Amino acid sequence: MALITSKEIFAKALTKDYAVGAFNVNNMEIIQGIVDAAKAENAPLILQVSAGARKYARPAYLLKLVEAAIEDSGLDIVLHLDHGEDFEICKKCVDDGFSSVMIDGSKHDFEENIALTKQVVEYAHSKGAVVEAELGKLAGVEDDIKVDVRSATFTDPEEAAEFVQRTGVDSLAIAIGTSHGAYKFKGEPYLDFERLKKIHELIPNTPLVLHGASTVLPEFVAKCNEYGGNIPGAQGVPEEMITTAAKYGICKVNIDTDLRLAMTAEVRKFLVEAPEEFDPRKYLAPARDAIQRMVQHKIKNVLNASGQR
Ligand SMILES: O=C(CO)COP(=O)(O)O
Ligand SMILES: O=C[C@H](O)COP(=O)(O)O
Numbered sequence: 001m002a003l004i005t006s007k008e009i010f011a012k013a014l015t016k017d018y019a020v021g022a023f024n025v026n027n028m029e030i031i032q033g034i035v036d037a038a039k040a041e042n043a044p045l046i047l048q049v050s051a052g053a054r055k056y057a058r059p060a061y062l063l064k065l066v067e068a069a070i071e072d073s074g075l076d077i078v079l080h081l082d083h084g085e086d087f088e089i090c091k092k093c094v095d096d097g098f099s100s101v102m103i104d105g106s107k108h109d110f111e112e113n114i115a116l117t118k119q120v121v122e123y124a125h126s127k128g129a130v131v132e133a134e135l136g137k138l139a140g141v142e143d144d145i146k147v148d149v150r151s152a153t154f155t156d157p158e159e160a161a162e163f164v165q166r167t168g169v170d171s172l173a174i175a176i177g178t179s180h181g182a183y184k185f186k187g188e189p190y191l192d193f194e195r196l197k198k199i200h201e202l203i204p205n206t207p208l209v210l211h212g213a214s215t216v217l218p219e220f221v222a223k224c225n226e227y228g229g230n231i232p233g234a235q236g237v238p239e240e241m242i243t244t245a246a247k248y249g250i251c252k253v254n255i256d257t258d259l260r261l262a263m264t265a266e267v268r269k270f271l272v273e274a275p276e277e278f279d280p281r282k283y284l285a286p287a288r289d290a291i292q293r294m295v296q297h298k299i300k301n302v303l304n305a306s307g308q309r
């Protein structure tokens with residue numbers, strides 16, 4: 001039971017066409033639900049922390065919670081910085097003991113992204129950590145502005161090959177049509193699988209990462225809306241598309257929105273059905289259990305990572 005890098009688990013995933021779940025964590029109940037699911041499924045696991053999570057939960061708390069999760073579960077776990085904006089936050093997290101960091105240089109031009117990524121790779125590798133970079137832009141989601149997939153800048157396969165060769169990065173997040181949040185597609189869901197296949201063909205040994213990979217599970221959207229929520233038209237990536245993507249080099253699948261929906265649906269339901277209750281444990285416990293069920297479902301039926309630990 002230890003903090004490990006993703007090197008070995010990605011190498012195995014690449015050869016066996018399954019993907020490793022990378023789940024965003026923000027508090028104890030979310031961590032417990034995810035880790036219990038990975039233990040039950042005997043699956044490799046990445047817990048990832050965004051800058052927003054570091055601000056919300058504070059770094060020291062999250063680090064200790066993940067250490068406790070490793071000790072309590074006996075599992076090897078990857079602790080990953082999600083969407084690191086600059087060298088400084090990547091360095092801070094590596095120095096804090098993260099085994100993996102993402103430097104998200106996708107907002108910079110190609111050469112600037114390469115220079116920034118190389119700087120992070122050099123430092124992280126010197127400390128035994130691994131690095132994820134990003135090439136291509138996911139469409140952002142702002143308030144009620146529905147994502148127009150065409151507004152995203154998809155990853156160029158030849159550029160991806162040059163980027164990996166020049167930076168030495170360990171894994172690469174690519175843009176093929178996904179976006180963060182609950183409103184991923186205006187019309188029919190669409191991922192550019194031809195582009196993914198081409199990227200995988202050019203860099204077959206590079207683990208690829210899919211951000212914005214939540215399905216925005218309809219059952220949770222319906223439950224949220226049934227108990228006072230208001231998220232009409234929320235739509236994500238169909239689960240079969242995620243399973244297909246794992247056959248073409250996608251080794252890491254980022255999931256945050258489905259965690260949020262699973263937790264929020266349970267809390268909303270409880271608060272409507274038990275207005276007399278005011279013990280947070282009464283609604284955080286079922287929320288944690290809902291997260292565990294949802295993550296186990298993803299591992300078993302979407303990522304095909306059960307038993308791959
Ligand atoms: O990409 C993500 C985290 O980096 C999460 O994506 P979702 O919003 O689809 O869960
Ligand atoms: O990249 C997006 C993840 O879902 C993290 O989101 P956050 O910045 O709200 O924590």
Ligand SMILES: [Zn+2]
Pocket residue numbers: 083104106134138
């Ligand atoms: Zn990005």
Ligand SMILES: [Zn+2]
Pocket residue numbers: 083180211212254
């Ligand atoms: Zn992301």
